[in-house]
Amino acid sequence: MLPLDEFAPPADPALADVAAEIRRLDPDGSRWAAVIRHTYDMIYNGQETSRYRWDQLMKTEKTHFGTLFEINAQREFHFEGGDSTDYRIAGHQVDAKWSQSMGGWMLPPEVFDELALVATGDDATSSWSLGLVRVRSEYRREGANRDKKSQLNQLGRNSIHWIWRDAPLRPNVLLQLPRDVVDNIFNNRFGTQRTHRLFRAAEGRIVHRNIVATVSRQLDHQKRVRYNGGSRSALAPEGYLILSGQYHGGLVEALDLPMPRNDEYISVRVVPSSDGTGAFIGGRRWRRARPDEAVAEPAPRIDEPKANDD
Known part of the structure; x- marks a missing residue:
């Protein structure tokens, strides 16, 4: 799982710095993939609830996924805290945004003109994506909700610098x-x-x-x-x-x-x-055994550790 390289280097020097630092910390994307897998598993809380699908979650839990993603990423990569954003990466302010649907990131006023680390995933297709975008005024939709949050317009979505796109997620x-x-x-x-x-x-x-x-x-x-x-x-x-x-x-x-x-x-x-x-x-x-092949003998016993963690 290698970062995308078919896109031209970003013209925004700060964005280029942050993208380079993210790649340095995780060249093949495996650590980000693990963060996302862990966040899904946390939000399902399957051992206590038997849940394993996104549509089994309550609305408040779905909303909380983004917060857990932000926290788990900080724990994994030890990013510094930003002044008005979630992180400071390579010396630049960066806000982490998760959406279960591509393009659905909600952007509050404090992230306007700052860098946003936008991520999305789909547990059903075992895929995830992560990119960077400068939240410029021309990239935002005109409408805003009562919290003055807005979303990226088509130009903004087209301006995302993808570091990983549709990368594999450990399957459920x-x-x-x-x-x-x-x-x-x-x-x-x-x-x-x-x-x-x-x-x-x-x-x-x-x-x-x-x-x-x-x-x-x-x-x-x-x-x-x-x-x-x-x-x-x-x-x-x-x-x-x-x-x-x-x-x-x-x-x-x-x-x-x-x-x-x-x-x-x-x-x-x-x-x-x-x-x-x-x-x-x-x-x-x-x-x-082949799918249609009958089994006439029990499977042999294999070695098994005595410790609880096998």
């Missing part, structure tokens, strides 16, 4: 699965059973531990994954392995699966391999 697997499948996952009173249903339905897909917390709604939600009563033991007779990005990267690679990060899982249905391909587990080779 509950938004990737069909709605009726997700409804079925949640349609059980027991957190352990909901977790089993999740890993069955999400076979071959990345599952973040926050999703496990959202589905299980347990304080020790990682226990719902492990052996001794968790999904690893419950789903093994059906041929499922549940692999951790932190501990099972070699098995993930050998089974030719998407690689989860340290705080992610991936489930896979396996069968014994007769052609020497796949992962070597328990003295035998195993490969990913």
